Amino acid sequence: MTVLVVGTMAFDSVETPFGKVDHVLGGSATYFSYSASFFSPVRLVSVIGNDFRQADLDLLKQRSVDLAGVQKAAGKTFSWSGKYEGDMNSAQTLDVNLNVYGDFKPQLPQAYKDSRFVFLANGSPASQMMVLDQVAKPEFVVADTMNLWIETSQADLRRLLTRIDALILNDGEARMLAREQNLVAAGEKVLTMGPRLVIIKKGEHGSFLLTRDGTRFAIPAFPVPVVKDPTGAGDSFAGGVVGFLAREGAHDDATVRRAMVYGTVMASFVVEDFSLEAFKRLSAEGMKRRYDQFVKFISL
């Protein structure tokens, strides 16, 4: 089955202890799409400025990512600049320019409207709902969010949470949304807000699943000795998760557990280099090999 994703396509400038890159391909929907494309065809909804590079579009096209939903607007592409230090678990944002993304009204091409698996990458809850409104019969909707929306759009966010099946968010965001320091209790509280599943991303510490029917499941991150740039790890994780679910056409507990492993594997590659460089070198076989290694890594 195909996956529908809405989110940013961006130019990133990133500095880490391992180097510095300027104006490279980034964005939540970009990372998600490339990652999900290892499992399913992807339908992408986003907006780019007239400075966007054809080579970057071609990169996604080659991965069977449908770009019919990518609007081209007058102006510059969304750009972000950030820095990672120390344990590199969180970025320090140096600069954000919404540019054409500021006026973005997501419009689904007619052919996208029958999508069943949907990922609403981080964006305003209002815009995320605008996408949902256009999907005829969504079967499994996953959303991401961030501290900004928890702080400034709590009412919209709470409405969104009643319309989705799963929320993927990081540990700090879960604690903030639930107003609860204990991560297990925080996850349990988020479950009461609407979603049937909550997946908490913990960076180098892995991820944690809670479901309304009582399932609890956690896995560590794949051990990567050199993390060059964590940008895109969360969206690549989500790409593996939702891409795999769409491929299986299922979202029962057992499938979600395996999906989290695929998400973990995809994230472990993307952090090994800047931008999408490590993905570009990755084959389906290389991905499957690491999946098998990871299963050994977590098995008794």
Place this chain on the structure above:
Amino acid sequence: MTVLVVGTMAFDSVETPFGKVDHVLGGSATYFSYSASFFSPVRLVSVIGNDFRQADLDLLKQRSVDLAGVQKAAGKTFSWSGKYEGDMNSAQTLDVNLNVYGDFKPQLPQAYKDSRFVFLANGSPASQMMVLDQVAKPEFVVADTMNLWIETSQADLRRLLTRIDALILNDGEARMLAREQNLVAAGEKVLTMGPRLVIIKKGEHGSFLLTRDGTRFAIPAFPVPVVKDPTGAGDSFAGGVVGFLAREGAHDDATVRRAMVYGTVMASFVVEDFSLEAFKRLSAEGMKRRYDQFVKFISL
């Protein structure tokens, strides 16, 4: 097989968001012994002052902990006072009084000298080696350490590392000892310092095993929605690990993996209440039940 442990017996005063206790039973060797006693007989080496309570000694005796190695010295028992806030992953020490522990020269009773499984709880590397010198034929020696010794006794610590089989330490300590921010790389560097196994404790995020022959294994913590007091979690974890290894009389990879699960389970109980209160309520059946739950929690 029995387990030999050397470490502190203490009085703790602890404040957490869930309450405050004053002068309750604590200490690394105490937590370790009680935890390990679920798996193996324990031989305890420590020192107490003349203010130590008979009821606390009786508590350990009932758990088949051999107290022949506990010296009684004139003066007060080691005491520690600390506070946990926020995510409760680390304690803020308010006060430490070494008291009789300051002059402690560990002396093994003759009957302890044939011990094969040894745990050197956190203490000066010099005193840890003093214990090792008295064990005739140690088969598997595990040590803990802390930032204080990494900072002040690095030379002794590095000597100790060449004499032990496994080092258990927390993530911050691993990063400090290896002078390396990436935890995987830090663990790999610690392996080059001597131990065949390194187990990195990550508090609420679980634990991570690295071995010289290339094994990598990680498990999350058991999801505890109400952590009342994390004091003793690390030593209770170690008690489960080393206690189980001694029970099996083995330390191959597969056994170490299962031992880490038992350690995780023991730690998950102790944090549910202050001091050793949750242990006192715990039965062998209750422990085994949570082991089975945990295996489900981490299984694909």
